Amino acid sequence: MWGLGGRYYWGKRKRGGNVEGIVVVFAWMSSQDKHLKNYIDLYDSLGWNSLLCHSQFLNMFFPNKATSLAFGILDELIKELKIRPCPVVFASFSGGPKACMYKVLQIIEGMCEAQVDWDEYQLVRDCISGHIYDSSPVDFTSDLGTRFVLHPTVFKISHPPRLASWIAKGIASSLDALFLSRFESQRAEYWQTLYSSVSMGAPYLILCSENDDLAPYQVICNFAHRLQELGANVKVVRWSDSPHVGHYRYYPVDYKAAVTELLGKATVVYSHRIRQLEGEKVGMEGAHNGISEQISSLRKAAVSTSHNFGRLALEPSDQFLLPSSMEYHDGRTVGSVQHKRKEDLKEDLIHLPSSLPSINAHGVLGQILFDVCVPKIVEGWDLKPSSVPRFANTRRHSTFNPIKCIRRSRL
Numbered sequence: 001m002w003g004l005g006g007r008y009y010w011g012k013r014k015r016g017g018n019v020e021g022i023v024v025v026f027a028w029m030s031s032q033d034k035h036l037k038n039y040i041d042l043y044d045s046l047g048w049n050s051l052l053c054h055s056q057f058l059n060m061f062f063p064n065k066a067t068s069l070a071f072g073i074l075d076e077l078i079k080e081l082k083i084r085p086c087p088v089v090f091a092s093f094s095g096g097p098k099a100c101m102y103k104v105l106q107i108i109e110g111m112c113e114a115q116v117d118w119d120e121y122q123l124v125r126d127c128i129s130g131h132i133y134d135s136s137p138v139d140f141t142s143d144l145g146t147r148f149v150l151h152p153t154v155f156k157i158s159h160p161p162r163l164a165s166w167i168a169k170g171i172a173s174s175l176d177a178l179f180l181s182r183f184e185s186q187r188a189e190y191w192q193t194l195y196s197s198v199s200m201g202a203p204y205l206i207l208c209s210e211n212d213d214l215a216p217y218q219v220i221c222n223f224a225h226r227l228q229e230l231g232a233n234v235k236v237v238r239w240s241d242s243p244h245v246g247h248y249r250y251y252p253v254d255y256k257a258a259v260t261e262l263l264g265k266a267t268v269v270y271s272h273r274i275r276q277l278e279g280e281k282v283g284m285e286g287a288h289n290g291i292s293e294q295i296s297s298l299r300k301a302a303v304s305t306s307h308n309f310g311r312l313a314l315e316p317s318d319q320f321l322l323p324s325s326m327e328y329h330d331g332r333t334v335g336s337v338q339h340k341r342k343e344d345l346k347e348d349l350i351h352l353p354s355s356l357p358s359i360n361a362h363g364v365l366g367q368i369l370f371d372v373c374v375p376k377i378v379e380g381w382d383l384k385p386s387s388v389p390r391f392a393n394t395r396r397h398s399t400f401n402p403i404k405c406i407r408r409s410r411l
Helices: 033-045 063-083 096-108 118-127 144-149 162-200 217-229 252-310 339-345 364-373 391-396 402-410
Strands: 006-012 021-026 048-055 088-093 128-134 204-209 234-239
Touching: 006 033, 006 063, 021 033, 021 063, 021 096, 021 252, 033 048, 033 252, 048 063, 048 096, 063 096, 063 118, 088 096, 088 252, 096 118, 096 162, 118 128, 118 252, 128 252, 162 217, 204 217, 204 252, 217 234, 234 252
Parallel strands: 021 048, 021 088, 088 128, 128 204, 204 234
Antiparallel strands: 006 048
């Protein structure tokens, strides 16, 4: 499939339990499909599928083109990982990291300004389990484009045509004039992104040669040393005379052994990471259940407390009464006492008679009391309600004694 900054496609894609993982190959610029066939077969023999990416030359000067290609590769990778999650290894050749791969790292690390669904890219990050650098990384300088175009690996001849050299130098000079001010900032961003990949916890395999003029051994050695300082697991395989991106062709046995070891480490790292993520998930669920249980206990305690307050006045050991806790009913106990407590409190309760004695107003006794108690002449009385003492109201509503009134009437 073609993207804005290059194309990508599946070299080998098998489905089933025999597939160990996926190797994402970031090929060198000017590479063709036939140049990657041996690498595809190598990964396939070890049980790994391969997703290949061919970047365009201008991606080094236009980061937006590299970003567009990176999104396309990630979307294709996410489709496969949603079906069956598995280990993912990034294999970068020559200038592949600068042309695309470092943008992939920025996206999955959340360093990209584009509006994306980070949860999906987190899936890719969790699956990344290894890094392979073959004749890479290459330092990004202003004359890098010219050296790439004129390198023998492009034309497959020892000396490129003079006309091609002139054209390449002219294009490179024009690009330098346009983008020279951006080179240093992009270069710093590029190396910082490569170093930040250490946080993924995946092992590194670096394949290099002392006879490589595009990827000098000293640059690669410094890169490996810095990764180790950051805590990464790094293995460097160095040859003395193999050309740029020609290590597998010159030393197939050593190359295959080193790649096999790295892919084995990637499988172990992925298995350990999955167990760790599952443990964290279980721990979070356990914490959630614990919080739910605590909330439930608090609710039960609150309900129990409210019931206790409701029957505080009814406990025999209590020394106080709540105003609203006592109500008198005919033959009933007080408040909301439980059935068990009814028998214990029955003797202490005051039972009022169900009916009070009444006097008929039209009877003989009623007439006598009316004549005696109600005065007929009230003239000259000094009635001053304000001067009546407070307890007058209390006496007015005191219990009426008819016998006392009868005795007074006889006198």
